[in-house]
Amino acid sequence: MAGDKKVFGFEEVARHNVTKDCWLVIAGKVYDVTSFMDEHPGGDEVLLAVTGKDATSDFEDIGHSDSAREMMEKYHIGEIDASTIPAKRTFVPPQQGSHVQAKDNDILIKILQFLVPIFILGLAFGIRHYSKSE
Known part of the structure; x- marks a missing residue:
């Protein structure tokens, strides 16, 4: 049964x-979870929030039950081609300049x-x- 599963590129998913x-x-x-939405x-909203990325850690962090894990099998449509998953992006905090400037303006106004x-x-x-x- 696993042999007939398709391999998908990340962009397609x-x-x-x-x-x-x-x-x-x-x-x-x-997993095609359309019918489960x-x-x-x-x-x-929870499911939509994890589209377009590897949702494994989000799924594991919630602590899904064994029955939820078993239920997933009916939505399994294929495998992801691991080579197409983008590298994790490093979080870059927003520039502080505009926030600091706004704070300075608030102080000046006061x-x-x-x-x-x-x-x-x-x-x-x-x-x-x-x-x-x-």
């Missing part, structure tokens, strides 16, 4: 990433909100003081 056509890669196997206890009324108040007192002196 990744294209099946919507509710009405959803494939997953788990432990080197390709409505039945999945975590909802279809300082001005404090200083401008004090300046106006001081100006008003100064004008009043000089106008009484004359």
